[in-house]
Amino acid sequence: MTRPNIDASKLTTTLTQTPKELLDEKELKFGKYFTDHMLCIKYTEENGWEAPEIKPYGPLAIDPAAFVLNYSVETFEGTKAYRAADGTINLFRPDMNLKRLQRSAHRIMLPEFDEEQLLECIKELVKVDQRFVPKEHGYSMYIRPNFIGTEPNLNLQYSREALLYVYLSPVGPYFPRTVKLFANAKEARAWPGGVGNFKLGGNYAPAMRPAMEVVSKGYDQILWLLGDDHYVTEVGTMNFFIFWVNSEGEKELVTAPLDGIILPGVTRDSLLSLARQWGEFKVSERKVTMPEVVAALEEGRMLEAFGAGTACVICSVSEVLYEGRQLAIPVDPANPDAVFGPMTKRLRDELLDIQYAKTPSPWTIPIQDNN
Amino acid sequence: MTRPNIDASKLTTTLTQTPKELLDEKELKFGKYFTDHMLCIKYTEENGWEAPEIKPYGPLAIDPAAFVLNYSVETFEGTKAYRAADGTINLFRPDMNLKRLQRSAHRIMLPEFDEEQLLECIKELVKVDQRFVPKEHGYSMYIRPNFIGTEPNLNLQYSREALLYVYLSPVGPYFPRTVKLFANAKEARAWPGGVGNFKLGGNYAPAMRPAMEVVSKGYDQILWLLGDDHYVTEVGTMNFFIFWVNSEGEKELVTAPLDGIILPGVTRDSLLSLARQWGEFKVSERKVTMPEVVAALEEGRMLEAFGAGTACVICSVSEVLYEGRQLAIPVDPANPDAVFGPMTKRLRDELLDIQYAKTPSPWTIPIQDNN
Numbered sequence: 001m002t003r004p005n006i007d008a009s010k011l012t013t014t015l016t017q018t019p020k021e022l023l024d025e026k027e028l029k030f031g032k033y034f035t036d037h038m039l040c041i042k043y044t045e046e047n048g049w050e051a052p053e054i055k056p057y058g059p060l061a062i063d064p065a066a067f068v069l070n071y072s073v074e075t076f077e078g079t080k081a082y083r084a085a086d087g088t089i090n091l092f093r094p095d096m097n098l099k100r101l102q103r104s105a106h107r108i109m110l111p112e113f114d115e116e117q118l119l120e121c122i123k124e125l126v127k128v129d130q131r132f133v134p135k136e137h138g139y140s141m142y143i144r145p146n147f148i149g150t151e152p153n154l155n156l157q158y159s160r161e162a163l164l165y166v167y168l169s170p171v172g173p174y175f176p177r178t179v180k181l182f183a184n185a186k187e188a189r190a191w192p193g194g195v196g197n198f199k200l201g202g203n204y205a206p207a208m209r210p211a212m213e214v215v216s217k218g219y220d221q222i223l224w225l226l227g228d229d230h231y232v233t234e235v236g237t238m239n240f241f242i243f244w245v246n247s248e249g250e251k252e253l254v255t256a257p258l259d260g261i262i263l264p265g266v267t268r269d270s271l272l273s274l275a276r277q278w279g280e281f282k283v284s285e286r287k288v289t290m291p292e293v294v295a296a297l298e299e300g301r302m303l304e305a306f307g308a309g310t311a312c313v314i315c316s317v318s319e320v321l322y323e324g325r326q327l328a329i330p331v332d333p334a335n336p337d338a339v340f341g342p343m344t345k346r347l348r349d350e351l352l353d354i355q356y357a358k359t360p361s362p363w364t365i366p367i368q369d370n371n
Numbered sequence: 372m373t374r375p376n377i378d379a380s381k382l383t384t385t386l387t388q389t390p391k392e393l394l395d396e397k398e399l400k401f402g403k404y405f406t407d408h409m410l411c412i413k414y415t416e417e418n419g420w421e422a423p424e425i426k427p428y429g430p431l432a433i434d435p436a437a438f439v440l441n442y443s444v445e446t447f448e449g450t451k452a453y454r455a456a457d458g459t460i461n462l463f464r465p466d467m468n469l470k471r472l473q474r475s476a477h478r479i480m481l482p483e484f485d486e487e488q489l490l491e492c493i494k495e496l497v498k499v500d501q502r503f504v505p506k507e508h509g510y511s512m513y514i515r516p517n518f519i520g521t522e523p524n525l526n527l528q529y530s531r532e533a534l535l536y537v538y539l540s541p542v543g544p545y546f547p548r549t550v551k552l553f554a555n556a557k558e559a560r561a562w563p564g565g566v567g568n569f570k571l572g573g574n575y576a577p578a579m580r581p582a583m584e585v586v587s588k589g590y591d592q593i594l595w596l597l598g599d600d601h602y603v604t605e606v607g608t609m610n611f612f613i614f615w616v617n618s619e620g621e622k623e624l625v626t627a628p629l630d631g632i633i634l635p636g637v638t639r640d641s642l643l644s645l646a647r648q649w650g651e652f653k654v655s656e657r658k659v660t661m662p663e664v665v666a667a668l669e670e671g672r673m674l675e676a677f678g679a680g681t682a683c684v685i686c687s688v689s690e691v692l693y694e695g696r697q698l699a700i701p702v703d704p705a706n707p708d709a710v711f712g713p714m715t716k717r718l719r720d721e722l723l724d725i726q727y728a729k730t731p732s733p734w735t736i737p738i739q740d741n742n
């Protein structure tokens with residue numbers, strides 16, 4: 001007998017009796033303010049997926065011995081809904097996030113789920129809380145699906161019960177300025193044979209203390225280097241891109257390859273696609289080492305560098321501290337006040353125009369309002 | 372102003388109205404059955420540690436956006452209470468576990484706590500639920516402290532709210548037989564610059580799928596190898612020991628060093644101490660590679676091998692599958708039915724005699740019963 005999968009047609013909605021007041025959009029900070037409702041879908045090995053529920057946002061009742069609290073059986077995603085100039089709301093490539101959630105869940109023995117049915121439920125949640133989707137350009141509704149193992153059992157097998165839940169946080173622009181990175185070769189975020197390419201909670205907790213240490217030194221995030229050759233992998237919460245004239249004399253946009261070490265970012269994939277469509281320079285996914293970056297800077301071949309991720313979209317990097325040396329990264333030599341390099345800004349503008357549905361694209365998934 | 376630390380004198384106890392029936396001790400399985408009560412101690416950055424509470428075991432109310440559910444801000448410990456032949460109850464080196472908890476908590480930005488005051492609260496919890504401490508030799512009460520970040524905030528900084536809670540699970544013997552290990556060099560449990568030496572939840576979830584795969588092939592646990600030289604690090608849930616005649620012709624008990632890769636086990640430390648007290652052979656903490664193990668087997672120098680941890684105590688290893696070869700590890704050549712090698716059994720018996728307070732030792736911490 002096949003156990004039931006997620007079925008959006010069985011979704012029930014219980015509305016809150018105490019709706020929140022909307023915050024002034026200028027006061028929105030990332031991930032501190034949540035909407036009225038959340039989506040919860042329970043799973044048991046015995047009965048499969050239960051009917052999805054939208055209900056008031058509030059605490060989850062979790063057994064003290066649940067897998068999620070003991071062994072970090074948890075994976076999450078981050079995607080966004082954007083309000084277009086005409087007021088309609090669109091998701092951006094949510095299928096990519098749900099595919100990655102599926103892969104992450106599989107890695108830690110969480111059950112398979114129907115991605116399309118989950119997407120229908122998420123659309124419904126955004127519709128229910130649509131009054132929270134910000135109106136201003138650059139603002140958006142951050143969507144956080146979490147998938148956790150809830151069986152109370154200290155045996156290190158796998159969780160036979162699970163909860164997939166989704167909640168929403170309206171957010172403002174993440175990094176409205178350039179960022180300074182601290183290159184870290186001491187700790188390792190990920191490594192060959194590890195799980196750096198999955199969005200598991202367990203990849204994040206160990207990064208917090210190193211991140212807070214670089215913040216206390218005046219840097220924004222860590223640039224994670226790996227191995228003795230100082231392979232440049234990714235930034236704290238972003239993939240890392242370099243735009244340069246490479247050692248062969250070619251103009252090139254380059255980022256780390258999907259080799260199991262780095263997170264396969266949706267923004268990363270989107271920017272590579274856009275740049276490849278332009279066809280104006282080489283676009284590469286390959287390993288670059290920190291000594292190569294230093295050489296490019298010394299030889300005047302570095303043009304721009306930036307981080308990219310769903311939360312921040314894109315932000316230009318203006319400095320990397322590496323082995324005690326403050327390496328200045330060009331942003332826009334023609335404009336000392338620029339917060340984006342010219343190529344970076346062009347990529348960012350094209351991406352935002354798609355996300356805010358100004359440029360038609362198959363990446364844009366509208367949320368139909370039936371009301 | 373100093374914020375309050377944990378204060379055992381402020382402990383309050385609320386007893387359950389629905390006490391559980393005791394299970395037949397023969398039915399006890401590891402980590403599936405819990406006692407009537409748990410200990411909960413809340414922390415906020417603003418007000419420090421609140422008064423500890425013992426209350427009925429039951430679900431925790433956790434915000435969907437809590438650090439523990441998103442970024443695996445969670446660490447745990449495992450220690451045990453043993454009932455002596457005279458009925459008294461003793462803890463075994465709980466200070467070692469609480470020190471390790473402190474180190475793990477520090478690594479993921481959880482707040483400092485007073486280890487001695489926490490220990491007093493744990494003793495009180497065991498006293499409250501003392502009827503659950505099994506009477507039979509080999510059985511014990513497993514004690515699980517969990518420490519989790521509870522602040523609802525998706526920003527990757529650190530959790531300004533936390534919960535330290537402790538619960539109890541009466542358990543039977545874990546592995547009453549020899550075990551077969553599957554040597555894994557494909558995935559990596561831990562790596563230089565990682566967090567393998569801390570007891571973080573995030574170290575466990577990624578090990579589940581590889582572990583289930585070896586179980587499906589008829590093996591009990593993974594023997595984790597690291598790097599191109601196949602450094603023998605540890606077993607799924609245990610430290611790994613070899614007793615052999617080494618390549619220098621010396622009789623030696625050897626286990627991996629505390630080099631940041633392996634978990635610093637309390638059982639590991641205790642066994643090294645006992646063997647060093649004997650003074651009968653060399654006792655080493657140093658790196659051993661799998662090719663060295665193969666050579667020792669081929670040259671007839673391997674005497675015994677075993678895993679050691681709080682949950683299992685000690686269990687002899689009878690086989691390692693390595694690169695497709697089934698390597699038979701000697702257990703007790705004089706006794707084909709033995710489940711422990713002679714030296715392994717001697718270590719185990721001495722350790723159990725201390726844990727069950729048959730042999731007096733400063734490692735044994737009695738729980739005074741005031742009733």
